[in-house]
Amino acid sequence: MHAETEILFRDSASKALLDPQLRANFRRAMDGLITKRRNQFPDPADLQDLRDLSTAIRSRSLLSLPELLEQFEANCTKNGIQVHWAETCEQANELILGILRSKNAKTLVKGKSMVSEEMHLNAFLESKGIEALESDLGEYIIQLDGETPSHIIMPAIHKNKDQIARQFSQKIKDAKYTEDVDELTAMARKVLREKFLHADAGLSGVNFAVAETGTLCLVENEGNGRMSTHVPPLHIAVMGLEKVVACLEDVAPLYAILTRSATGQAVSTYFNLISGPRGTDEKDGPREVHLVILDNGRSRIYADPQLRATLRCIRCGACMNHCPVYTRIGGHAYEATYPGPIGKILTPQMEGVGVRHDLIHGSSLCGACAEVCPVEIPIPEILVRLRREATHEDVGSNVIGRGTGRTATEDWAWRLWGGVLKRPALYRVATWFATRLGKALPAGAPLIKNWTRTRSKPVPARRSLSERMRAEGGSNE
């Protein structure tokens, strides 16, 4: 699924900025989420302790990742969960198709899973004649319009009530037009209950995988996750390989910080622990549970000591809720499965820093994301690292597309800059000209016009700082 040509974030971001409805929808939603999260952490010291603990747990898990994965697989197998491994999204899709066909399954109901979005599983299954229906209300809403999620936790956040009311009245059979949220929810309930009842299979993601007990943990509010995993005779779960932790005690603090960071809830409605298919004496639950563990570039990210921190992510979405860029343009402008700050470091590592060169530069490095991240991922530092990767071919780097973002203009500009800085006499001449003539430079001059298109032209001071220091008798010390 790698793009061949560069995807220009600046174009889609500029377009999104011109949509006042979209901006209003996001602003309102993000403001609400920021407030709700803040209310969940009244004591800054407690929050920091919980972040430190969560970070340590995720770091520990990653340090022993291969061993934990093997232990997890062994315990799942012992529990009757069938484990499959996929290097790529294509392999994962084929595996799932194979499992569905072996059971002659024609319909699949889905709980929310970002990994399945990463795999473009729905489109793949539809092309093979299998109906894949999203059952999370937000995912259901966007699937009706053939859209992708604009937020990893609240996929339909870009739409408002009126837009959803219109959509339901047009696309759901016998639905009347209403803007009442309870009525809209009831309509979806009716349609989807029918689907849960008759589906041949259910699919879910995995929030945490527990090595010691062979358990899949699912966090949700709606109950569609439980419906998808307990009602149909077959349950297939998909997860990125980084999701495993050592034991259930480790999950407790991660779960506590996940729901608070994500939606400002102390706890979700359901926290579902699945450790096997229907037992011999059980009366319900799936007859078979399959688990697909996906790599898709994660083992490459893992190999780099600095970039490995990317894999600590527990997918809470707090970084996007607090991002000044995301709030203004929404999730679709990123043209990627994972939008926002986490997407800005994850997508280029999965697809290449060359094709996603524009994306890694679309950040002011303000640091809001790192400040709220529950597992303290240094997103701005990783962005800076990826910017370097894009223009350098450093020894030992395994980043896809490294060095391909280098342009002659940029190269030339840096060389000139370096040359001037290395020669004090030249530097003095250059600053003399810049301070005296900078004002006269037209706003439409090459290089400058990219900045001045939407901003006023910066005017240099009439004398440089070092000139003033000298005039006022300061020394170079």
Add this chain to the structure above:
Amino acid sequence: MSDARTAILGRLRAAGGSGPLPDLDTAVLERRQWPAAERVERLRKGMEAVHTEFLEALPATWPAVVRAFCDHEGLKNLLFGPTCEAGVELAKGWAPGGTQLMPYDRSVEAFKDELFTGVDAGFTSTVGGVAETGGLLLMPGSAEPRLMSLVPPIHIALLRASTIQDTFWSAVKSLGWGRSLPPNALLISGPSKTADIEQTLAYGVHGPKRLIVVLVQDLA
């Protein structure tokens, strides 16, 4: 796909861990402790905030409390587990007429349609509660199948005050969930809900529309 497995694990191993495992300081979890009576109040406050309803009961009277609720709501039937301890006790004094007790005594395939469309409420026991955030801990299984607390529009859950733990973390430890788990175990903090339409809360989206906790006061 064992090739994929070998290749993936090989790459992860080649990358290797770097440095010693960081220590885990769990003090932030350990200091979340309350006296028993306060645990009950915290749980109740947390769950009521997300629309859970509470019925007070005593160890000897709870079946009558369940019955009174069913009659008051005019429920046609109540799904229960006939072999679990609470189920046996509930059935013992259940007077004929009014709400019918409906045993979940066959595999779901035998009555899936009826379960989805013809059952008014499900009754389950719990194995504990979580004071910090509010929440019930359930261990479904052969005696109390998984779908009883999910499919019927009303879920009635029996909670004994003495089983309420401080946090999910301490509950996991005291229930021994960390060492081995049944095929399904879960935490429930309220009725099914969503905020996917304009961040507006709506209850009863896929699971139960109402969660009724029958709180048995059994503290010394």
